[in-house]
Amino acid sequence: MGKASTSKRTSADRVAKLAAKGKGRQVRFKGGTLFPAVMIGVAVIGAALVIYSRESIPDRNVPPTVTDHWHVSYGFYACDSWLPDLQGNKEELDTAGQLLVEEFRRTGIHSHDDGVIHWHPYTSAATGRNAKLKVFLNVYGVKVTDTKIEFPADQGGAVYEEGETKCIDENGDAVDGEVVVYLYESYDDASNFATYITNFGDIRFDQDAMAVTIAFVPAGTNPGMPPSAINLPELGAVDTGQAPPTTIDPNAPVPADSGATTTLPSGDAATGATTTIAGPTTTTGG
Numbered sequence: 001m002g003k004a005s006t007s008k009r010t011s012a013d014r015v016a017k018l019a020a021k022g023k024g025r026q027v028r029f030k031g032g033t034l035f036p037a038v039m040i041g042v043a044v045i046g047a048a049l050v051i052y053s054r055e056s057i058p059d060r061n062v063p064p065t066v067t068d069h070w071h072v073s074y075g076f077y078a079c080d081s082w083l084p085d086l087q088g089n090k091e092e093l094d095t096a097g098q099l100l101v102e103e104f105r106r107t108g109i110h111s112h113d114d115g116v117i118h119w120h121p122y123t124s125a126a127t128g129r130n131a132k133l134k135v136f137l138n139v140y141g142v143k144v145t146d147t148k149i150e151f152p153a154d155q156g157g158a159v160y161e162e163g164e165t166k167c168i169d170e171n172g173d174a175v176d177g178e179v180v181v182y183l184y185e186s187y188d189d190a191s192n193f194a195t196y197i198t199n200f201g202d203i204r205f206d207q208d209a210m211a212v213t214i215a216f217v218p219a220g221t222n223p224g225m226p227p228s229a230i231n232l233p234e235l236g237a238v239d240t241g242q243a244p245p246t247t248i249d250p251n252a253p254v255p256a257d258s259g260a261t262t263t264l265p266s267g268d269a270a271t272g273a274t275t276t277i278a279g280p281t282t283t284t285g286g
Contacts, residue, residue: 071209071232072211073225079218083158086140086142087155088140090139101139107125109121111140116235146199146200162177177217178218182215183203183210186209186211187230190224
């Protein structure tokens with residue numbers, strides 16, 4: 001029994017001595033610090049590759065896909081009137097049989113002089129989370145920044161710019177205008193919309209039959225839904241090969257807007273030529 005007790009004390013003493021010797025010493029990897037540094041680098045690179053792969057993989061299961069054919073009512077509004085719809089479907093062929101517009105060839109997004117965005121993507125450049133307003137604008141060369149709407153020469157060449165372009169109010173006074181975009185969740189519901197005052201190109205279309213109004217108006221003015229909204233189902237049917245509409249009234253009244261909005265912060269200023277155009281109309285709604 002005595003020996004057993006002595007043996008236990010001896011083992012405990014040895015453990016204590018080893019522990020004492022190890023105090024204050026740094027743990028070192030065999031071969032120095034190169035190996036752990038390499039392992040940390042590999043881990044960082046691996047994490048970066050995972051993030052990159054997730055961001056670059058097309059949204060194949062996020063609508064719209066290349067099998068979808070959506071239609072979005074759109075319209076441009078300046079001060080007190082709707083501007084002409086964008087012209088040309090961008091599908092024309094040149095003498096070599098090549099599509100004339102690179103952006104159309106890349107995305108397939110276009111219109112038919114009808115105030116409707118025909119969204120049936122050719123590639124992932126216009127599918128899923130890439131289904132953004134800038135895709136359509138780029139096809140026609142229209143620039144919509146935080147402070148300016150600028151049309152290319154083949155679409156009239158007009159420029160509407162904050163701080164330069166003036167609207168005339170009901171009293172005949174020149175007032176400043178601002179760029180604002182109203183996005184409606186459905187062409188037949190004027191009460192459900194969001195208001196954007198920046199990052200217009202990143203506005204996303206996440207379902208069929210939406211409507212979008214791109215406006216240059218005095219602050220607080222909402223012109224309502226685009227004129228094509230009232231006929232969106234019929235206009236879309238023409239493009240999908242169905243029977244054309246029997247009646248389309250381009251002068252039909254546009255529903256007045258009301259309801260909650262989501263307002264985003266404004267962006268940077270831009271410069272341009274001075275233009276004076278007719279006065280604004282003010283509608284109800286957020």
